[in-house]
Amino acid sequence: MSDEPGMHAQAPAHATAVRVYFQDTDAGGIVYHGRYLDFFERCRMDWLRALGFPIRVLERDHGVVFIVHEMRVSYLRPARLEDDLAVELELAALKGARLELRQSVIRGTDTLVSAEVHLACVDCAGLRPARIPVSLRERLAGPGRRLSGMSTLTSTTP
Amino acid sequence: MSDEPGMHAQAPAHATAVRVYFQDTDAGGIVYHGRYLDFFERCRMDWLRALGFPIRVLERDHGVVFIVHEMRVSYLRPARLEDDLAVELELAALKGARLELRQSVIRGTDTLVSAEVHLACVDCAGLRPARIPVSLRERLAGPGRRLSGMSTLTSTTP
Amino acid sequence: MSDEPGMHAQAPAHATAVRVYFQDTDAGGIVYHGRYLDFFERCRMDWLRALGFPIRVLERDHGVVFIVHEMRVSYLRPARLEDDLAVELELAALKGARLELRQSVIRGTDTLVSAEVHLACVDCAGLRPARIPVSLRERLAGPGRRLSGMSTLTSTTP
Amino acid sequence: MSDEPGMHAQAPAHATAVRVYFQDTDAGGIVYHGRYLDFFERCRMDWLRALGFPIRVLERDHGVVFIVHEMRVSYLRPARLEDDLAVELELAALKGARLELRQSVIRGTDTLVSAEVHLACVDCAGLRPARIPVSLRERLAGPGRRLSGMSTLTSTTP
Numbered sequence: 001m002s003d004e005p006g007m008h009a010q011a012p013a014h015a016t017a018v019r020v021y022f023q024d025t026d027a028g029g030i031v032y033h034g035r036y037l038d039f040f041e042r043c044r045m046d047w048l049r050a051l052g053f054p055i056r057v058l059e060r061d062h063g064v065v066f067i068v069h070e071m072r073v074s075y076l077r078p079a080r081l082e083d084d085l086a087v088e089l090e091l092a093a094l095k096g097a098r099l100e101l102r103q104s105v106i107r108g109t110d111t112l113v114s115a116e117v118h119l120a121c122v123d124c125a126g127l128r129p130a131r132i133p134v135s136l137r138e139r140l141a142g143p144g145r146r147l148s149g150m151s152t153l154t155s156t157t158p
Numbered sequence: 159m160s161d162e163p164g165m166h167a168q169a170p171a172h173a174t175a176v177r178v179y180f181q182d183t184d185a186g187g188i189v190y191h192g193r194y195l196d197f198f199e200r201c202r203m204d205w206l207r208a209l210g211f212p213i214r215v216l217e218r219d220h221g222v223v224f225i226v227h228e229m230r231v232s233y234l235r236p237a238r239l240e241d242d243l244a245v246e247l248e249l250a251a252l253k254g255a256r257l258e259l260r261q262s263v264i265r266g267t268d269t270l271v272s273a274e275v276h277l278a279c280v281d282c283a284g285l286r287p288a289r290i291p292v293s294l295r296e297r298l299a300g301p302g303r304r305l306s307g308m309s310t311l312t313s314t315t316p
Numbered sequence: 317m318s319d320e321p322g323m324h325a326q327a328p329a330h331a332t333a334v335r336v337y338f339q340d341t342d343a344g345g346i347v348y349h350g351r352y353l354d355f356f357e358r359c360r361m362d363w364l365r366a367l368g369f370p371i372r373v374l375e376r377d378h379g380v381v382f383i384v385h386e387m388r389v390s391y392l393r394p395a396r397l398e399d400d401l402a403v404e405l406e407l408a409a410l411k412g413a414r415l416e417l418r419q420s421v422i423r424g425t426d427t428l429v430s431a432e433v434h435l436a437c438v439d440c441a442g443l444r445p446a447r448i449p450v451s452l453r454e455r456l457a458g459p460g461r462r463l464s465g466m467s468t469l470t471s472t473t474p
Numbered sequence: 475m476s477d478e479p480g481m482h483a484q485a486p487a488h489a490t491a492v493r494v495y496f497q498d499t500d501a502g503g504i505v506y507h508g509r510y511l512d513f514f515e516r517c518r519m520d521w522l523r524a525l526g527f528p529i530r531v532l533e534r535d536h537g538v539v540f541i542v543h544e545m546r547v548s549y550l551r552p553a554r555l556e557d558d559l560a561v562e563l564e565l566a567a568l569k570g571a572r573l574e575l576r577q578s579v580i581r582g583t584d585t586l587v588s589a590e591v592h593l594a595c596v597d598c599a600g601l602r603p604a605r606i607p608v609s610l611r612e613r614l615a616g617p618g619r620r621l622s623g624m625s626t627l628t629s630t631t632p
Contacts, residue, residue, distance in 0.1 A: 021203050022213075023196045023350060025343035027397045030601070032339060033542040034515070037508035038181045045179050045240070054240050055180075068507040072546045078601060081343045082203070082212050127504070127552060181508060183501035185555045188443070190497060191384040192353035199350070226349040230388045236443060239501045285346070285394060337519050338529075339512045354497045361495050361556070370556050371496075398519070398528050 013090040014047035018105075020083045030078035036113045037071070040103045043087040044117070053136050059124050062133040066099065069120040077112045079105065085112070094141050097121045097129040171248040172205035176263075178241045188236035194271045195229070198261045201245040202275075211294050217282050220291040224257065227278040235270045237263065243270070252299055255279045255287040329406040330363035334421075336399045346394035352429045353387070356419045359403040360433075369452050375440050378449040382415065385436040393428045395421065401428070410457055413437045413445040487564040488521035492579075494557045504552035510587045511545070514577045517561040518591070527610050533598050536607040540573065543594040551586045553579065559586070568614055571595045571603040 018039050026032040048054060048066075058064055079085055086106045093100040097120055105113040123130040132140075176197050184190040202224075206212060216222055237243055244264045251258040255278055263271040281288045290298075334355050342348040364370060364382075374380055395401055402422045409416035413436055421429040439446040448456075492513045500506040522528060522540075532538055553559055560580045567574040571594055579587040597604045606614075 019200070019204075021196070021200050022342040022344065023199055023348060026338040027341035027343070027345050028338065028539060028541070029343050029345075030541075033545075034339060034508055034511035037511060038179070041181055041508070042177070042179050046177075049240070056240060065502060067502070067504075067552075068549055070546075070548050071507075072544075074544050075542055078541075082207070082214060180500040180502065181506060184496040185499035185501070185503050186381060186383070186496065187501050187503075188383075191387075192350055192357070192497060195350035195353065223344060225344070225346075225394075226391055228388075228390050229349075230386075232386050233384055236383075335516070335520075337512075337516050339515055354495075357497055358493075358495050362493075365556070372556060398523070398530060 013088065014043060014050060015086050015088045016043040016046045018042065018085045018087050020079055020081055020085065022081065024079075025081050030080055031083075033075060036073065036075075036105055036115075039085070039087045039105055040089075040115060040117060043089045043103060044101070044119075047089050051136065051139050053133075053139070058133070058136075062136075063124050064121050064130045064133065065124050066119040067122055067127065068117060069098070070118040071115060073113060073115045075113055077107075077110055079107060079112050083107055091140060092116070094132070094137065097131060099132070099140075171246065172201060172208060173244050173246045174201040174204045176200065176243045176245050178237055178239055178243065180239065182237075183239050188238055189241075191233060194231065194233075194263055194273075197243070197245045197263055198247075198273060198275060201247045201261060202259070202277075205247050209294070209297050211291075211297070216291070216294075220294075221282050222279050222288045222291065223282050224277040225280055225285065226275060227256070228276040229273060231271060231273045233271055235265075235268055237265060237270050241265055249298060250274070252290070252295065255289060257290070257298075329404065330359060330366060331405070332359040332362045332403045334358065334401045334403050336395055336397055336401065338397065340395075341397050346396055347399075349391060352389065352391075352421055352431075355401070355403045355421055356405075356431060356433060359405045359419060360417070360435075363405050367452065367455050369449075369455070374449070374452075378452075379440050380437050380446045380449065381440050382435040383438055383443065384433060385414070386434040387431060389429060389431045391429055393423075393426055395423060395428050399423055407456060408432070410448070410453065413447060415448070415456075487562065488517060488524060489560050489562045490517040490520045492516065492559045492561050494553055494555055494559065496555065498553075499555050504554055505557075507549060510547065510549075510579055510589075513559070513561045513579055514563075514589060514591060517563045517577060518575070518593075521563050525610065525613050527607075527613070532607070532610075536610075537598050538595050538604045538607065539598050540593040541596055541601065542591060543572070544592040545589060547587060547589045549587055551581075551584055553581060553586050557581055565614060566590070568606070568611065571605060573606070573614075 020031055024031050024035045045055065048058070055065065087103065088106060089101055089103045091099065092102050099119040099121070101117045101119065103115045103117055104111050121130050121132045122128055178189055182189050182193045203213065206216070213223065242265070245261065246264060247259055247261045249257065250260050257277040257279070259275045259277065261273045261275055262269050279288050279290045280286055336347055340347050340351045361371065364374070371381065400423070403419065404422060405417055405419045407415065408418050415435040415437070417433045417435065419431045419433055420427050437446050437448045438444055494505055498505050498509045519529065522532070529539065561577065562580060563575055563577045565573065566576050573593040573595070575591045575593065577589045577591055578585050595604050595606045596602055
């Protein structure tokens with residue numbers, strides 16, 4: 001979602017379209033702050049799926065799942081009812097059992113919320129740290145990386 | 159949306175695509191039962207928007223909003239993580255301040271959840287019953303009705 | 317929670333205190349309609365626990381869990397931010413694999429939302445209908461029934 | 475709330491009891507990561523209320539509300555279905571329009587989740603930065619500070 005092509009060559013990225021419904025808002029008239037974590041999660045799952053690693057494949061073939069280990073969220077501007085948002089993701093770093101992502105919620109050209117999200121790869125059974133599957137690691141880190149799923153940006157906008 | 163073609167001629171209808179994320183599931187491994195109400199609400203708001211009556215227009219131009227007055231939900235089969243669902247809606251009846259809708263959640267050819275939803279039109283300020291705006295009423299009841307937004311059916315499926 | 321002592325003799329009952337936070341409301345300034353299902357669920361789980369059948373016991377010792385099969389909800393008056401509510405439950409009927417409950421959300425002396433909730437007892441593995449465990453059935457239907465957990469009514473109200 | 479007794483003398487603190495229901499969990503079998511933000515919010519609102527500043531007072535008498543401006547969350551251990559948790563809060567810093575809090579989710583003696591939460595005081599109408607009301611500021615910073623609401627720690631545990 002970055003305009004810098006160099007970033008794209010560096011980092012697999014993804015964007016998911018989200019529309020704001022009543023369920024996402026609170027009595028303050030804006031999107032409830034916790035709801036952005038749901039938006040971020042939709043984007044991460046779409047990204048993994050677009051990379052060929054939906055959860056059911058990760059679990060069944062590799063016995064692992066990703067859980068959020070640490071998260072830093074900055075709320076810059078509020079989103080409102082019926083806004084059409086883009087939730088974006090790019091890979092910042094890839095370490096042993098850890099994925100570090102940058103995510104943001106965008107409305108038009110404004111960044112509303114930005115976040116650093118650290119995911120830990122854990123085994124499904126005991127939730128203990130586990131190596132990121134090699135095939136996923138190669139998909140993320142290899143030279144042949146390409147943008148995935150950008151076409152979903154406007155996909156929920158009729 | 160319905161096997162009865164006559165119904166389509168009778169009733170404006172809509173469909174919204176929904177994908178199931180972790181946020182929608184519970185420790186039972188299936189979609190949390192309350193979450194379907196969120197899916198239904200997304201479809202209703204998309205439908206009103208497709209009819210030309212997004213919430214901000216209803217509020218600003220007509221001073222009204224719709225609230226759920228009564229709801230009957232039947233849970234037939236569970237949805238699961240990463241399912242791609244269609245949430246459907248058709249108008250069953252239109253009365254003074256009341257809209258009666260039939261909604262369902264579909265996976266492939268299976269109906270997972272079906273619901274009757276009665277909406278009440280209320281004034282924004284006091285939440286007291288109010289007439290459905292004439293322009294919306296005509297849009298819903300008039301002879302020129304047509305299906306709206308069916309193209310969104312697969313819209314979130316990359 | 318009923319004032320009719322006869323009802324209490326007839327039906328095990330329970331009440332759970334709920335306070336309304338921003339997370340429970342929407343941009344309409346009132347509690348989001350889907351949120352009451354969460355309130356009802358808290359009460360049901362508290363009730364089963366008070367009866368000696370928390371979920372982990374049901375799962376581990378009996379291999380079953382309850383899922384919502386059908387639900388009818390009537391929204392009478394809106395709850396608002398910071399309201400202190402009582403969520404109430406009474407058993408209406410007990411059939412093979414089915415529990416029928418009446419639930420309501422009360423503020424002071426006003427009923428805000430009322431519901432009929434039909435639960436199905438299912439086996440954990442396949443979610444297929446299963447007999448309600450005899451020990452729970454006896455607890456629910458036997459002559460020694462008594463009110464459970466009423467003390468929780470004001471428990472979250474500092 | 476803290477092992478440093480000096481901190482308690484320094485900082486108003488609060489604790490709210492939370493029980494984990496199905497609605498709080500996800501298909502991974504643990505509490506959904508976004509749900510902890512809801513738990514934190516319940517504790518913050520209880521704290522403000524215990525200080526004599528429920529939201530309706532802040533809005534009506536002072537025309538302000540607090541919104542989350544920045545948040546850092548560390549997930550250390552997962553909470554599970556039916557866990558009884560304590561959600562704790564202490565004031566870390568008080569600046570012009572900003573409150574900095576430390577919050578954590580505790581099970582027994584284990585810290586499951588810890589967070590730094592920065593709140594911004596904003597005017598209700600435009601959500602622009604506003605001074606924290608003097609009476610609240612005095613309540614938070616004055617010499618007569620005391621712990622508030624600790625009695626709620628076990629309040630939802632029947």
